[in-house]
Amino acid sequence: MEYPDAHALPDVEKTAGTVDISSRSTSAEKVSEPVPPIHIPPKLARWNQRIENLSGLEARGITRVLPEERHAASVLGYVQMALLWFSANITANNLAVGMLGPLLFELGFLDSAMCSVFGIFVGSAATAYMSIWGAQSGNRTMIVARYFMGYWPAKIACFLNMVLMVGYGTIDCIIGGQILSAVSGGGMSIIVGIVIVALVSWIVAVFGMAIFHVYERWAWIPQLIVLFILVGSAGPSFVASLPNTVEGGAVTASRLSFFSLQLSVTVSWAATSSDFYVYYPESTKRPLVFLMTFTGLSLAFILVNLIGIGLASGIATNPAWDAANQVSSGALILAGFDGLRGFGKFCGVIVALGVISNNIPGTYAAALGCQVLGRYGKMVPRYLWVCAVVLVYFTCAAAGRDHLYAIFQNFLALMGYWVMIFVAIVLEEHLLFRRRPGFDWTAWEDRKRLPLGFAALIAFLAGWVGAIVGMHQTWYVGPVAAMVGGADIGTWLGVAFASVLFPPLRHVEMKKFGR
Numbered sequence: 001m002e003y004p005d006a007h008a009l010p011d012v013e014k015t016a017g018t019v020d021i022s023s024r025s026t027s028a029e030k031v032s033e034p035v036p037p038i039h040i041p042p043k044l045a046r047w048n049q050r051i052e053n054l055s056g057l058e059a060r061g062i063t064r065v066l067p068e069e070r071h072a073a074s075v076l077g078y079v080q081m082a083l084l085w086f087s088a089n090i091t092a093n094n095l096a097v098g099m100l101g102p103l104l105f106e107l108g109f110l111d112s113a114m115c116s117v118f119g120i121f122v123g124s125a126a127t128a129y130m131s132i133w134g135a136q137s138g139n140r141t142m143i144v145a146r147y148f149m150g151y152w153p154a155k156i157a158c159f160l161n162m163v164l165m166v167g168y169g170t171i172d173c174i175i176g177g178q179i180l181s182a183v184s185g186g187g188m189s190i191i192v193g194i195v196i197v198a199l200v201s202w203i204v205a206v207f208g209m210a211i212f213h214v215y216e217r218w219a220w221i222p223q224l225i226v227l228f229i230l231v232g233s234a235g236p237s238f239v240a241s242l243p244n245t246v247e248g249g250a251v252t253a254s255r256l257s258f259f260s261l262q263l264s265v266t267v268s269w270a271a272t273s274s275d276f277y278v279y280y281p282e283s284t285k286r287p288l289v290f291l292m293t294f295t296g297l298s299l300a301f302i303l304v305n306l307i308g309i310g311l312a313s314g315i316a317t318n319p320a321w322d323a324a325n326q327v328s329s330g331a332l333i334l335a336g337f338d339g340l341r342g343f344g345k346f347c348g349v350i351v352a353l354g355v356i357s358n359n360i361p362g363t364y365a366a367a368l369g370c371q372v373l374g375r376y377g378k379m380v381p382r383y384l385w386v387c388a389v390v391l392v393y394f395t396c397a398a399a400g401r402d403h404l405y406a407i408f409q410n411f412l413a414l415m416g417y418w419v420m421i422f423v424a425i426v427l428e429e430h431l432l433f434r435r436r437p438g439f440d441w442t443a444w445e446d447r448k449r450l451p452l453g454f455a456a457l458i459a460f461l462a463g464w465v466g467a468i469v470g471m472h473q474t475w476y477v478g479p480v481a482a483m484v485g486g487a488d489i490g491t492w493l494g495v496a497f498a499s500v501l502f503p504p505l506r507h508v509e510m511k512k513f514g515r
Helices: 042-052 075-089 092-103 109-131 133-137 141-149 153-183 190-207 209-237 249-267 273-277 286-316 319-327 329-335 341-372 375-379 382-399 404-433 454-470 479-483 490-513
Strands: none
Touching: 075 209, 075 286, 075 341, 092 109, 092 153, 092 249, 092 286, 092 329, 092 341, 109 133, 109 249, 109 273, 109 286, 109 404, 133 141, 133 273, 133 286, 141 153, 141 273, 141 341, 141 404, 141 454, 153 190, 153 329, 153 341, 153 382, 153 404, 153 454, 190 209, 190 341, 190 382, 209 273, 209 286, 209 341, 249 286, 249 404, 249 490, 273 341, 286 319, 286 329, 319 329, 329 341, 341 375, 341 382, 404 454, 404 490, 454 479, 454 490
């Protein structure tokens, strides 16, 4: 399957002087609750039309992609699924996550590697499961969420996902800025690097799906080459025998916390993974979607995390690396190329620009989330929301450029809690209540045909209660986490609370309301 030329598709988003924010669907879709269109001044409408007619720009927002608008399946299409996720995650920001095993959780090389690999496997499986809905439904992930959580409760998940994607955009910009600054020997400010990463991400995300897929199809090649060069250059200084520097029960707590962090980073894509498959045909095989998504994610995350763990392990025996780490994680990555001189700096630039591949899908998904939140948000074109999202994370990156580890520690694990709770609810709704009746994907915007969401909302909030009592953050330690030696078990308690409560509540909801 070749990736769609968004400009060549029937443009169901454009109108002359009004924007119909009900469903903007063709006659193939039923709408039982139309919403009055919002009037837009003709001059503004013409200006918007002129921009959307730019060659290659995707005008479509969250409107469902109908079966007749999809593209034919092919072997290349399935391969591209794996390449997309491999390209988007074989990046420096994920490499920096691996460093946290030895540096933050004080684990040895072996323990860090094992926790990383198994955490990545679990997170990749959850994200791969959520990716199967894009081709089936033609809907974006946060639209699909309405079928599992209800029209209004799904907006909570949508907002949290937007925060998550903006957070990762912030981290990507900081990492890229740090490396570019280190390459210049400090002569270039980190902010200049942040501007470069944000600007390129903005350009690709504005044009949308077609250019995005072309970019991700090839961006992984230089990244993979320079990472292999990094292994060859820095590998001799990796300390594979590095022991744990914590003892007793603290070892178990650190293992579980780092495992949960790795899971949280990988599963963070779960709430966006269907977004990039909506142009695939309905006949797309779900097992292959799962397998290719899982493969791309897990291979990328495992490779870069093991390199990150290796770099962190070498700090104890390599004074130059220790000094570089005192500057920034980006400087430590560049220090791994020491000995290659000018070519090493060139490799550092490639690594720095690689974070753009990770930043683009998050930017794209966050902009779509702005449209999902409400009818007035949907009225604003997708490309304008992209501009707003980029401006927000650029500002956050500029303000937080000296606090990267704090952002990693406090933000990533915290945001991972809700994603796993969300996935647990989706899985139970799918397997326990929707295996036979299935889904009417034409009802994506009809509140009367979507679940009310009472059960999902209560289970989701209960899951957050479990997460709070089990979390271990620098600014808060839950009572249950304190009882088990400080291990962060918020993810697991959150999933358990939600999983136990949702089935009986959903049964009552369906019996009383019939949907």
